[in-house]
Structures are given as C-alpha cells and as structure tokens.
Amino acid sequence: FxxxxxxxxxxxxxxxxxxxxxxxxxxxxxxxxxxxxxxxxxxxxxxxxxxxxxxxxxxxxxxxxxxxxxxxxxxxxxxxxxxxxxxxKFTPPPTLGRPPAPSVTDPRDDHETDPDASTLRGQTASRGRATGTARVVRADAAPPRLREGDILVTTNVGPDWTLLFPLLSGIVLDSGEVFQHPAIVAREYRIPAVFQTRVGTSRIREGQVITVDGDAGIVELRVEGEG
Incomplete structure (x- = not known):
C-alpha cells in the first residue's frame, strides 16, 4: 500500500x-x-x-x-x-469489420435523422444546467477566444484546453467519455457537460443560444425568436 x-x-x-x-x-x-x-x-x-x-x-x-x-x-x-x-479527406468508419448489433434502441438515433429536433441527447459527463452562447469549434482548430459564460461545442478536447474551462458555462461534445480528462475537469469546475451527442457540431450553429442539461444528458436548441 x-x-x-x-x-x-x-x-x-x-x-x-x-x-x-x-x-x-x-x-x-x-x-x-x-x-x-x-x-x-x-x-x-x-x-x-x-x-x-x-x-x-x-x-x-x-x-x-x-x-x-x-x-x-x-x-x-x-x-x-x-x-x-x-x-x-477520408472519414474512417466507427468500427472495423461487422458492427455489433445494438442491444437497445439508442435515443440519439432520433435526432440524427430529424434535422428539426429541438433536443439533442447524449451522455451525462457533468451534472447541472446552464444556458449560453454556443462556440462551435472544429476538431483540428486552435482553442478559440471565449467570453465568460460561453458553451464550448466541439468533437473532443484534450488536457491543453483545460485553461479555458473557467470561462465556460457548459460543454457539448460529439464524442468523449465520462472517465476521460475533460469530463473529470468539468466535474471539478461544476460545469454542466453532455458528451456523445454525435451530431452536436453539425446541428448547433455558431452563436446559437443553447441549454446544456447535464442532469438529463440533453442539449436544448433554442429556436430563433424564442424568448
């Protein structure tokens, strides 16, 4: 010991x-x-x-x-x-060989096929609820300039982005796991985070006001003109 x-x-x-x-x-x-x-x-x-x-x-x-x-x-x-x-330019497949058969229906499949869905489902990485302006960042881009209260939307992040976390009110990732670095740091800072949305970066627009509900594992997309 x-x-x-x-x-x-x-x-x-x-x-x-x-x-x-x-x-x-x-x-x-x-x-x-x-x-x-x-x-x-x-x-x-x-x-x-x-x-x-x-x-x-x-x-x-x-x-x-x-x-x-x-x-x-x-x-x-x-x-x-x-x-x-x-x-x-090649997009690799998510699996090699025959993909495993899903054991249960994945609720994320609904919003992947419905472009008008107002809610994205994912995996709770850090609990809490926050509303803010989405900053959508490509996976290969440098860390963006953020304003306090922004919500980071990207494919995944590494330890080098940790310094930005104190500015964030929420985090949305296309991939990510609850035990990896950004999830652990988000919980330490008590930043609501939803991972594994799969389509967050393609469905959420830069500057769009969204709500991250880490308790429910969902992201609410506010419609333009909605209060």
Whole structure:
C-alpha cells in the first residue's frame, strides 16, 4: 500500500503534463532530428524543403545517409504528399469489420435523422444546467477566444484546453467519455457537460443560444425568436 501511495503522490503531479512529457517531447525531438536531416538534404540538392524529409521513412533516410537510398527523393515526397492529402479527406468508419448489433434502441438515433429536433441527447459527463452562447469549434482548430459564460461545442478536447474551462458555462461534445480528462475537469469546475451527442457540431450553429442539461444528458436548441 505504501509503495502504491507514494507512486500515486508522485505521478499525480505529472498528470496534467503527461501529453507534453510522453508525446510532445518525444515527437518534437524526432521532428527536430528529421528537420536537421531535411536541411542537409536541401543543401545537397536532393530536396526543396527541409520539411519534405517528414515524408521519408527512417530506413530510407538511413539508406540516403549511407549513399544507397532512393534516387529521386522529390518524386517520392510528391507521391506521399498526395497520398496524405487524399487520406486527410477520408472519414474512417466507427468500427472495423461487422458492427455489433445494438442491444437497445439508442435515443440519439432520433435526432440524427430529424434535422428539426429541438433536443439533442447524449451522455451525462457533468451534472447541472446552464444556458449560453454556443462556440462551435472544429476538431483540428486552435482553442478559440471565449467570453465568460460561453458553451464550448466541439468533437473532443484534450488536457491543453483545460485553461479555458473557467470561462465556460457548459460543454457539448460529439464524442468523449465520462472517465476521460475533460469530463473529470468539468466535474471539478461544476460545469454542466453532455458528451456523445454525435451530431452536436453539425446541428448547433455558431452563436446559437443553447441549454446544456447535464442532469438529463440533453442539449436544448433554442429556436430563433424564442424568448
């Protein structure tokens, strides 16, 4: 028990930094090394941009350094850049193989097929009820400029968005789970939150006044002109 307690006390201080320590540091260092290799290849006349080296595998770069790599790196980079752009437009399926049969009817299916539904159903992530202005943010966008009392509507959020939470009156996510970081922090700040709406970002308009009911696990969409 004492061993586990000490580990918990030590690791708790690093919880907020785990993305930085485990992902950004390691990926950043790898990217810096790749960039240096790219600079060398540009100087050698083999590439046009140092960042083009990111399209070349580590094994290929080792062969290039040894003098027996691919002959036309520019063509290789161009092909892989085109493949990246093509895959960036691809929407992956929610499951691989045969999807599991639902054990019960999901009430969220109703508002996915009814564009006029005034209520979105999801999963309670943090209890409470709040009304505010929706700020709809794409998944790949930078954290937005918020006003106090705004309701954040996005696909999902990570620990780097935590600093924005004190400004929020509510949170709505397309995905998310009750045990993940944003749900835990929302409960700590007592911010009403509804996750797993699936269509929140497509149904809720930027600037629309909405109500997040974390007790019922629903989001009420106010109709224009409604008081």
């Amino acid at each position: 004492e061993f586990t307690r000490k580990r918990a006390q030590s690791d708790a201080a690093r919880m907020e930094d785990h993305n930085y320590l485990m992902e950004q540091c390691t990926v950043g260092q790898s990217r810096d090394a790749m960039h240096e290799m790219g600079v060398t290849l540009v100087r050698a006349g083999l590439l046009d941009d140092p960042l083009d080296a990111l399209h070349i595998s580590l094994d290929e770069l080792k062969k290039v350094a040894a003098g027996n790599g691919p002959e036309d790196l520019r063509s290789l980079v161009r092909q892989r850049a085109e493949e990246r752009d093509r895959l960036a």
